């Protein structure tokens with residue numbers, strides 16, 4: 001939930017006048033691309049200015065069936081800004097030339113130096129500079145908390161059979177859509193600061209006096225996020241996964257209790273989710289405390305941001321804190337491993353994470369998961385719909401109602417068949433991207449005889 005004011009976004013120069021959500025593909029092509037991307041990123045964090053300078057080399061394969069001449073970058077920080085006063089600016093250094101921007105400057109086309117035939121690789125290099133604004137967004141900073149850099153790094157947009165996806169930023173939910181890639185990131189920052197990130201830290205160095213250089217790697221992640229601050233870290237192990245809790249809380253017994261309880265609860269959740277859906281698939285999970293964040297939590301690959309204070313382990317708030325953390329951990333499977341287009345089909349990540357974490361916060365009427373919501377609210381609704389309707393349609397209808405619809409499916413299938421079905425769903429789409437039509441097909445294929453699939457889909461507005 002991002003309650004920023006609606007911005008009148010002035011378009012200047014080559015900024016497209018209309019938001020182009022999709023650039024049509026030349027011909028129908030079932031394959032997603034560009035794929036098998038490798039990001040090599042060098043970052044420098046300027047703590048006093050809340051700015052990040054970076055360079056990025058992105059190499060990728062044309063995994064589609066046709067020759068391509070351009071790729072698109074997503075520049076999500078500009079979702080909170082305007083084309084006139086962008087939060088991130090990018091310069092293409094080699095491998096291509098900057099083309100037009102689109103989607104209110106959250107997308108930039110790059111014309112490749114050479115056309116790229118199917119199966120071939122190319123690389124572009126770019127430099128960028130960005131400013132993390134004051135505010136409790138997942139790209140922002142608040143007093144007493146770390147700088148949160150969610151969706152901060154330029155990343156390749158996805159092209160599929162319908163075209164290149166340039167969905168707009170979502171004020172209420174998420175809009176990112178990307179393919180699993182490998183990441184090698186080095187980060188220079190002032191001594192005394194540290195970072196929680198996607199992936200794991202692989203080394204440290206000292207590029208100059210007063211500066212530290214941290215190196216990170218993630219072999220299969222669909223994005224790379226960071227949180228930077230004077231972070232205290234405490235860790236535990238869950239099977240082969242190291243869970244780290246990183247916070248900026250004051251010392252004291254309440255903080256110590258919170259650290260213990262967050263790690264214990266996260267460990268239980270992660271092991272239970274692995275039991276249900278298979279391996280977490282990465283060596284580390286970072287849980288980052290922030291004093292306040294809109295919607296109270298945000299998930300990214302191998303890192304989550306969760307709102308907590310040192311009283312969050314108290315009797316009044318622990319239940320909410322534990323449920324929030326469990327919800328964000330569930331997203332590691334339902335968005336992180338089984339990816340989706342979060343703007344077009346938020347059902348596949350939000351409803352699933354709510355169901356998995358056992359947190360339908362509103363009462364369900366069995367067989368009528370969206371009872372009480374206008375008929376326009378559907379589990380197939382996009383963030384384009386939810387961004388322009390009451391927030392309860394999103395949190396109550398999609399999160400709660402969507403979780404209830406999955407509960408109805410479990411009840412119709414029977415728990416054993418349903419649990420195997422969901423495990424198979426994760427196995428089939430692990431590290432890939434899933435769609436609602438594929439989910440509907442999977443329901444049809446797995447439904448027991450006598451289960452009225454069409455009746456279920458109608459009642460669930462799927």
Ligand SMILES: [Zn+2]
Nearest residue numbers: 327331350353
């Ligand atoms: Zn969620």
